[in-house]
Amino acid sequence: MTIQIDLTGKVALVTGASRGIGAEIARVFARAGAHVFVNGRNEQTLQELCSELGGNAEPLAFDVCDPKAIKEAFQKLFKQTKQLDILVNNAGILDDALIGMVTEAQVERTFATNTFSVLYTSQYGSRLMQRSSRDSSGNAKGGSIINVSSIIGRVGNHGQAVYAGSKAAVIGITQSLAKELAGSGIRVNAIAPGFIDTDMTRTIPEDKYKERMSSIAMKRIGTPEDIANTALFLASDLASYVTGQVIGVDGGMLI
C-alpha cells in the first residue's frame, strides 16, 4: 500500500528555514504540494532556497526575536493569503555555558529566539488559522502548529541549563495551546529531535561529538529529513487526532 501525503492547497510558514532542519521541512512540505513561506533573517539565503523549490515557496524574512517584526510578517501573510494551515516554529539557537558563566544577554537571546517567539507566532498564527479553519459548511478544517523542542528540553544536560529551559518551556506552551485551541480544530504538537546533522551540531568539539554519537542506540546521527518526515506527518490529515504530543525523533538517544 502506498500512502501519499498531499498538502496541496495548504499554506505553511516555517521559521528558521534558511538551513538545517527548517530548510528540509520546507522542502518536504513544498514537495507535498503546500505553499511554504520560508523564514530566516537573510532574504538572500531564503531567495536561494525558494528558487530551488520553484513556485511552491516564498521568503518571509524577519527576526523571530522581534515581536514587532513578527506582527508585521503576519499582517503581510494576512493581506496576501488570508490563510494559514501549518505553522512550524523551528528557529532556534544553541549557546552552552556552565551555570556560573551564563550571561544575562545569553539568557535573553536564547529565550527570545527559542521560546518567546513561539508564543508570538502562535498568537498571530492561531488567529489566522481560526479564520481559515472552517470550510464552507462551517466544519473545522483545522490547522497544525508544530514546535521544534529538543531532547535536552525533556531530560536536561550538563552545561545546557539555558537551552534546556528554553526548550522545556516550548513543551509547556505546546501542551497548553493544544488544550486551548483544540476547539478551533487546531492541533499543537512538538518534536523533540535528538542529535541531528546540521550547522548547530557541526561546531561541537570532537570529544563531545563522539560522546553524543555513542549515546545513540541506532548508532547513527539523525538527518534533517528524519525530523522533516515527522513534521510532515504532524502537518497532515494522518495526524488528525494527534494533539498535545511531544514526539521524540532521536534514534533511541540516552542522555
Add this chain to the structure above:
Amino acid sequence: MTTERLKVVFAEALGLPAEKITDDLAYNSIKEWDSTAHMILVAALEDTFDVMLDTDDIIDMSSVAKAREILKKYDIEC
C-alpha cells in the same frame, strides 16, 4: 450610536438579539461576552471589515463603543 453593521457582527458573534447590543455593553459584563466569545468576536470583526487587529487593540476592546473607536483607527467607520 451603534450602527447596524457593527450591531449585526456583535449580535451574531455573541449569540445575542440585536437590541441587546448597545454602545455601553461591556466585555465580561454578561456571560455571553467572556474571553472565548471575545476571540470569536474579534475573528468576526476581522472577517467583516477585512482587517487584522493588533493584540493591544483586542485587549482594549472593552465595550461596543470602544470597538467602534478602535476600528476607526483602521479607517473603518461602522
